[in-house]
Amino acid sequence: MNIEKSGFNTKLIHAGEIDDQFNSATTPIYQTSTFGFQSAEDGAKCFAGESDGYIYTRIGNPTINALERQVAVLENGYGGIAVSSGMAAVATIYLTLLSSGDHIISTDAIYGPARSLMEKQFIRFGFQSTYINTTKVENIKKAFRPNTKVLYIETPANPTMNITDIAACADIAHEHGILLVVDNTFCSPYLQNPLDLGADIVFHSMTKFINGHADVVAGIIVAKEKNIYNQLRNMMINLGCNMDPHQAYLVLRGLKTLSIRIERAQQNAHKVALFLEQDPRVAWVKYPGLKSHPQYHLGKQQMRGSGSIISFGLKGGFDAAKILMDNLQLALLAVSLGGVETLIQHPASMTHSKVSKEDKLKAGITNDLIRLSVGIEDVEDIVADLENGLRNGYNI
Ligand code: LCS
Numbered sequence: 001m002n003i004e005k006s007g008f009n010t011k012l013i014h015a016g017e018i019d020d021q022f023n024s025a026t027t028p029i030y031q032t033s034t035f036g037f038q039s040a041e042d043g044a045k046c047f048a049g050e051s052d053g054y055i056y057t058r059i060g061n062p063t064i065n066a067l068e069r070q071v072a073v074l075e076n077g078y079g080g081i082a083v084s085s086g087m088a089a090v091a092t093i094y095l096t097l098l099s100s101g102d103h104i105i106s107t108d109a110i111y112g113p114a115r116s117l118m119e120k121q122f123i124r125f126g127f128q129s130t131y132i133n134t135t136k137v138e139n140i141k142k143a144f145r146p147n148t149k150v151l152y153i154e155t156p157a158n159p160t161m162n163i164t165d166i167a168a169c170a171d172i173a174h175e176h177g178i179l180l181v182v183d184n185t186f187c188s189p190y191l192q193n194p195l196d197l198g199a200d201i202v203f204h205s206m207t208k209f210i211n212g213h214a215d216v217v218a219g220i221i222v223a224k225e226k227n228i229y230n231q232l233r234n235m236m237i238n239l240g241c242n243m244d245p246h247q248a249y250l251v252l253r254g255l256k257t258l259s260i261r262i263e264r265a266q267q268n269a270h271k272v273a274l275f276l277e278q279d280p281r282v283a284w285v286k287y288p289g290l291k292s293h294p295q296y297h298l299g300k301q302q303m304r305g306s307g308s309i310i311s312f313g314l315k316g317g318f319d320a321a322k323i324l325m326d327n328l329q330l331a332l333l334a335v336s337l338g339g340v341e342t343l344i345q346h347p348a349s350m351t352h353s354k355v356s357k358e359d360k361l362k363a364g365i366t367n368d369l370i371r372l373s374v375g376i377e378d379v380e381d382i383v384a385d386l387e388n389g390l391r392n393g394y395n396i
Contacts, residue, residue, distance in 0.1 A: 004073055008190065009259055016070035016252045018062055027066045029249040033057050059237050063245040067252050068220070071210070074189035075202050077222035079229040081236050082248060086185060086205025088241035089219035090114045093181055093201060096235040097150050100126035105143045106152040107134040108363035109160040110183065111205075112352035120354070131359065134164040135295060140172055148176065154183040155192075156299075158337075159347040159371040160364045161286040161311050163295035166302055170198025179228070185209070185338070190262050191305045195224045201232070208338030211254040212261050216247050261340060261376060265308035268382060269374035273310050275383050281320070281394050283368065285312040308375075309337055311347075313368035316393060321346060321370050323393035330377065330385035337373035342382050344372050 003015050018027050035054040037043035045051035054060055068080035083089050094117070098104060104118065108131040118129045132139045134153050151173040155164040166182060173180040181201045182194035188209035194202045204210055206218040221236075223229035236242060266289070273287035285292070288299040289306030299306065314320040325333050331342040335351050345351060348360055348367045355365070374382060 008074070011070070011073050012256055012258055015073045016066045016255065018066045027063055027249065027252050029245050030057075030062045031245050032061075057245065058240055058242045061245050061248070063252070064243050064248040067243075067248045067255075070252070070255065071189065071204070071206075071220050072222050075184075075195055075222040076193055077195050077202065077224050077229075078226050079223060079233075081221045081223075081229070081233050082206075082243040082251075083219040083221065083236055083241045084243055084247075085217045085241075086111075086203070086207055086219040087113055087117070088236075088239075089203040089205070089221045090117060090183075092232060092236050092239060092241060093152075093203060093221060094118065094122060094127065095239070096232050097179060097181070098122075098127050099149075101128070101147060102126075102149040103128040103130070103145045103147045104150045104152055105130050105132065105134075105140060105148055107154045107157050107162070107164060108132055108359070109157040109162055109365060110152075110154040111158045111185075112347070112355050114154075114183070115359075116354045131363070133162070133363070134169065135162050137165065137168050137172065140169065144176060149178050150181060151178060152181045152183075154186075156186045156288060156307065156309070158186065158309075159311050159351065159369060161288060161293070161309065162364070163288060163293075163299045163302075165298055166192075166194050166197040166199060170200075173200075174198070186307055186309055187303060188258060188262060188338070190259050191307060192303045195222065197302060200224050200228060206251050207336060209262060210258065210338075211251045212258065212339055213250075213254050214336065214339040214341060216250045216254070218243055218247055218251055262305065262308070264376040265340075265374055266305050268376065268379040269308035269310055270306065271379045272372070272374050272382055272386070275386070276310065276312050279390065281315055281390050283313045283315045285310060287311075308373060310372045310374065311369050312372070313366065313370065314390075314393070317368045318346070318348075320393045321368060324386075324389040325370070327389040327392040328385050329388070330381055331372070337371070339373070340376045342373065342375035342377060342385075344370060347371055 046053045072080040179200040182199045185205045203221040287310045
């Protein structure tokens with residue numbers, strides 16, 4: 001059958017399969033660093049790109065390639081490049097698309113290290129960057145410079161949950177002859193397909209929803225066009241930030257249940273968001289599924305669901321947040337997100353602690369902001385846990 005024409009769930013179950021001699025139901029783990037050539041001539045042909053044979057796992061491996069093909073199919077792209085972490089994907093993208101003196105425009109509230117990598121490390125290589133609120137198209141237009149080469153957005157953004165218009169960004173980027181890169185980690189391909197909305201490159205921290213079981217750190221980049229795919233792949237190979245075959249096997253396994261995990265988690269998240277919104281101790285809640293979200297209508301347009309990440313603040317600010325986080329028994333006080341278990345964390349002092357205080361405030365990462373990644377447990381238990389934590393903070 002033509003897997004590319006099948007439905008999303010069929011792709012989840014079958015697009016990561018490979019033909020092996022035993023007709024295995026799951027993709028085997030080719031735990032090998034290297035592959036023997038048929039002959040000296042065959043080895044030379046493999047290196048010249050004239051034969052499809054495998055050479056060396058940093059360059060390519062059947063288990064890893066199966067995952068790359070699967071995510072590329074789910075994102076409707078030309079090809080996937082699996083890497084050792086989401087940050088390896090970020091670094092590979094920056095290093096492939098930018099040269100010394102080039103400029104990037106980016107969402108201000110992106111995952112903290114993706115911003116500090118640019119502002120604190122890659123600044124030494126002459127990369128220039130401007131971080132802005134990309135929910136306002138005018139801000140993006142104003143930020144362009146003659147040397148701007150990339151527009152990079154994260155939507156919904158970590159941790160503000162701001163939603164940026166992907167199609168509008170693609171138009172602006174292409175009018176200026178540059179590329180649009182979208183971090184799709186918070187949605188996964190189940191809820192959003194940026195390439196279909198005009199983006200040129202989409203990437204994920206597969207540590208999150210795609211794997212979904214909090215047991216792997218991994219990333220993937222999917223390019224729309226062959227030419228960009230080849231450039232990204234060559235950079236990954238020479239940087240050596242490839243994925244490991246066993247890691248790829250675990251992600252292939254986790255990915256099969258993506259849609260049912262997300263359906264359940266977002267159902268739970270919606271109920272948790274409603275509970276928080278009506279609670280007198282809660283000052284504000286930001287969740288794409290609530291009408292109070294500033295980009296509620298845009299979210300409905302470009303996302304097929306609201307996801308399971310909520311940010312919120314308490315009337316008692318950070319002091320009350322600390323008491324809440326310290327008194328939860330079900331939710332784990334931990335970074336990361338998108339797994340089957342409920343996690344809670346405080347971005348200003350944890351995931352985004354390396355972003356300067358001033359930049360955090362400008363980006364809306366306030367000190368009272370708590371981020372909750374709602375899991376697939378029984379929602380009554382998640383709400384009871386929050387209720388209990390809140391009671392401890394307020395004596396109500
Ligand atoms: N992009 C987004 C949107 C992320 O949330 C993360 C990690 C990354 C990229 C980097 O991926 P990694 O290298 O960790 O696989 N976000 C994390 C977070 O919010 N808490 O811990 C990690």
